[in-house]
Amino acid sequence: MIRSRIVGTGSYLPExxxxxxxxxxxxxxxxxxxLTRTGIRERRITANGEASxxxxxxxxxxxxDMAGVSPEELDIIVVGTVTPDMFFPSVGCLVQxxxxxxxxxxxxxxAGCSGFVYGLSVADNFLxxxxxxxxxxxxxxxxxxxxxYQDRGTCVLLGDGSGAVVLVAEEGHQGILSxxxxxxxxxxxxxxxxxxxxxxxxxxxxxxxxxxxLKMDGNKLFKIAVKSLEDVVLEAxxxxxxxxxxxxxxxxxxxxxxxxxxxxxxxxxPEEKVFVNIHKYGNTSSASIPIALDEANRAGRIQExxxxxxxxxxxxxxxxxxxxxx
Ligand code: UT7
Numbered sequence: 337m338i339r340s341r342i343v344g345t346g347s348y349l350p351e352x353x354x355x356x357x358x359x360x361x362x363x364x365x366x367x368x369x370x371l372t373r374t375g376i377r378e379r380r381i382t383a384n385g386e387a388s389x390x391x392x393x394x395x396x397x398x399x400x401d402m403a404g405v406s407p408e409e410l411d412i413i414v415v416g417t418v419t420p421d422m423f424f425p426s427v428g429c430l431v432q433x434x435x436x437x438x439x440x441x442x443x444x445x446x447a448g449c450s451g452f453v454y455g456l457s458v459a460d461n462f463l464x465x466x467x468x469x470x471x472x473x474x475x476x477x478x479x480x481x482x483x484x485y486q487d488r489g490t491c492v493l494l495g496d497g498s499g500a501v502v503l504v505a506e507e508g509h510q511g512i513l514s515x516x517x518x519x520x521x522x523x524x525x526x527x528x529x530x531x532x533x534x535x536x537x538x539x540x541x542x543x544x545x546x547x548x549x550l551k552m553d554g555n556k557l558f559k560i561a562v563k564s565l566e567d568v569v570l571e572a573x574x575x576x577x578x579x580x581x582x583x584x585x586x587x588x589x590x591x592x593x594x595x596x597x598x599x600x601x602x603x604x605x606p607e608e609k610v611f612v613n614i615h616k617y618g619n620t621s622s623a624s625i626p627i628a629l630d631e632a633n634r635a636g637r638i639q640e641x642x643x644x645x646x647x648x649x650x651x652x653x654x655x656x657x658x659x660x661x662x
Pocket of ligand 1: 364365366369370373374449488489490492527553554555556557558561591592619621649650651
């Protein structure tokens with residue numbers, strides 16, 4: 337049976353660190369509130385001119401290096417992002433050009449914080465059906481550029497960064513065992529960027545009204561996130577006929593430490609089986625899972641044949657999982 341195996345991981349975080357203490361000087365918040373409600377201590381912020389494609393290209397190079405795959409070998413590049421450099425061309429095409437991945441088909445997909453898991457699923461299907469052999473999947477975000485630093489309800493949460501994986505189609509038992517994706521557009525108003533698109537094109541008024549910044553109803557999202565993330569994990573467990581205890585490492589979307597802990601508790605997963613790095617980077621949307629995967633991989637937290645479960649939730653709403661035999 338042909339499966340998509342992850343043969344390289346990479347991540348890239350911008351250099352500038354924005355700490356909770358620095359945010360205390362910008363908005364009415366405290367380090368204590370941020371830490372106890374979210375688990376975040378600091379996040380990374382891009383410099384001016386540092387775009388989502390810049391981050392993505394750096395992360396991709398690291399993943400390709402680890403994989404020993406050259407850009408020319410790539411058949412497909414899928415980028416999950418809600419903060420593209422511009423509406424078009426896609427970040428995928430910009431990354432393709434920067435890498436010199438001449439034969440790869442490249443595109444973006446918009447699935448909020450689930451963008452990486454959606455991308456993994458799309459690439460996996462192309463590889464499994466035999467159309468392509470080598471894929472690059474990236475989650476990349478430049479959220480600081482759409483964050484309202486007057487809104488304490490969102491600005492303390494978000495950070496910038498990028499993560500990538502290289503997939504190859506191989507016969508064997510290792511690789512992506514399943515992906516499950518879900519969407520519910522009726523919750524479109526819980527997390528969105530109202531201005532700047534074709535509905536509310538950018539005008540002086542829309543900028544004055546701060547409509548180009550993302551808006552979030554965090555409290556409502558929290559409850560739906562816990563339920564959806566738990567459901568999608570149970571779905572993957574049932575579909576693959578495994579037990580909670582078979583999971584060696586859960587790599588969840590890093591939106592809130594309390595959400596991660598609630599899911600770990602419901603699945604009876606001990607702390608060491610759940611990867612957490614939200615304290616360093618905050619919520620990096622579609623980049624959070626591939627950054628975490630790369631850190632776990634490089635830290636030696638993943639052994640051959642380990643069973644990894646990735647689960648994501650985000651704007652759309654969207655949610656999904658990927659079960660991977662390493
Ligand atoms: O990435 C995927 C999508 N995102 C998520 O899944 C995020 C899910 N939501 C969350 O993580 C949490 O809901 C938040 C961290 C966003 C908020 O935590 P919460 O415990 O749900 O707080 P809340 O929104 O219910 O607000 C509680 C209080 C409010 O004050 P009052 O009305 O009780 O006086 C807020 O105004 O905390 C206040 N508050 C703050 N206080 C200090 C909100 N933000 C801050 C802040 N600093 N930064």
